[in-house]
Amino acid sequence: MNQSIIETQTAWSDYELIDTGDGERLERFGETIIVRPFPEISWSKSQPKEIWDRADAIFIRTKGDKGYWKTKKPLPESWKIHWKDLTANVYLSPFKHTGVFPEQSAHWAWMKNLLVEQKKQKPEYQPHILNLFAYTGMASIVCAKTGAKVTHVDSSRSSIGWAKQNQAASGLDERSIRWILDDVMKFVTREVKRCIKYDGIIMDPPAFGHGVTGEIWNFKSSFPKLIDLCKQILVENPLFILVNAYAVSIYPETLEKMLNDLTKKYDGNIESGELVLQESQSKKLLSTGIFARFSKK
Ligand SMILES: C[S@@+](CC[C@H](N)C(=O)[O-])C[C@H]1O[C@@H](n2cnc3c(N)ncnc32)[C@H](O)[C@@H]1O
CATH class of the missing domain: 2.60.40.1180 (Golgi alpha-mannosidase II)
Structure with missing residues (x-):
């Protein structure tokens, strides 16, 4: 392990x-x-x-x-x-959020590096990245900035609105990201039927959530089904897969084993751990969530 x-x-x-x-x-x-x-x-x-x-x-x-x-x-x-x-x-939301999860900048740097390296090796190839539970879109924008084709999925109209504002503020054209207002499970099921394939998948599933028309997302029961669906929408040699989660009551190693179900047939590295913020003054660490991620060798 x-x-x-x-x-x-x-x-x-x-x-x-x-x-x-x-x-x-x-x-x-x-x-x-x-x-x-x-x-x-x-x-x-x-x-x-x-x-x-x-x-x-x-x-x-x-x-x-x-x-x-x-x-x-x-x-x-x-x-x-x-x-x-x-x-x-x-912005200051009535759910204590600010529209930005600053600890996730560690993931942004990780995926940016993978995409930039891939571009050096295959400049003519445009990877297709799927961002699920994509919220205000910072990960989508990081990927689009490197020239990747990005599909951004979220069930909240207002989050997509904020994401579009972030896209414009970051100097990107609206067409640089495909915006999908939909339930994640419904959307991925449709992509399976349409035989659409992705080079990378990012997901930040909440413990509980709702699709556009009230579909229930429950991490415990829905996540394994989503992993199964994702198996069918990956290219033969995917570049990366990232799962980030907050408050899901499982250990990083458990998340890694679940992700391994999806990635075991690919040649690459899988790792998991905690995402932490470091205090600027006393340097104490604040654990904010867990992640598991795979990257191509
Ligand atoms: C805030 S982000 C993720 C942050 C973090 N994982 C958390 O739990 O707070 C969660 C995003 O998932 C979206 N979401 C929740 N359930 C969804 C579903 N069934 N389909 C699509 N998006 C969903 C929400 O609209 C939200 O933008």
Whole structure:
């Protein structure tokens, strides 16, 4: 079995995890500092109260993941942050999200590198990448920027709207990504029937979710079925497959074994681990989720 790895994202100029403690995380997106609840954080804060008091917005939880943002000054509806040559719109959602999962920049760098290397080896070949549960599209944009053909699937109209804004802000033409508003299972089932093949698959399945017309996504029962379907839509020698997941109550090694069902017939490397953010000040690590990924040899 491979050793579990820890993929660590440190601060970059437009994002910083400043501190964590007592069930909260203090972060900076661009110039704006926010506090979000994160119940898994059971240790104490490292930074003094004055640092935490610099927050411009604090998420106040009301029920479940829902809540509202208490702001200290008027904030724009959205603002821009940059990662390499990409631009993302940040906004404060009523589910405590910001439209960007900064820890995933570790995955963006990984897939960008694979696509750039492939392009050097086969400049004439345009890989086709499928991004499932694609949210606001940063991974889609990373791939499209390298010249890959990208199909982006999500069941939320508003997420696709944000993704298109991120695409435009990143200087890409709207036709550089095929936008699909659909239930993932329905879409992949159709791609199987249409014999469409992909060189790479990215997926960020939630623990629970809904398709466009209420189809139920339940990681535990739906994910193995999705893996089975994905077996039928891969090219003979796929470039990469990435599965990222939050709050799914399984170990990275379990996710790796499930991904291995899909990738075992291909010649490549498979690895799994935790995706962590490193605090800029005390350098403590915050584990945010798990992943398993395969790349061609
Ligand atoms: C926020 S992202 C993934 C982030 C992370 N995995 C999490 O659990 O928060 C999840 C995305 O999956 C989409 N989604 C959920 N269920 C879906 C389904 N059945 N078909 C297509 N997209 C779905 C949501 O609209 C959302 O954009």
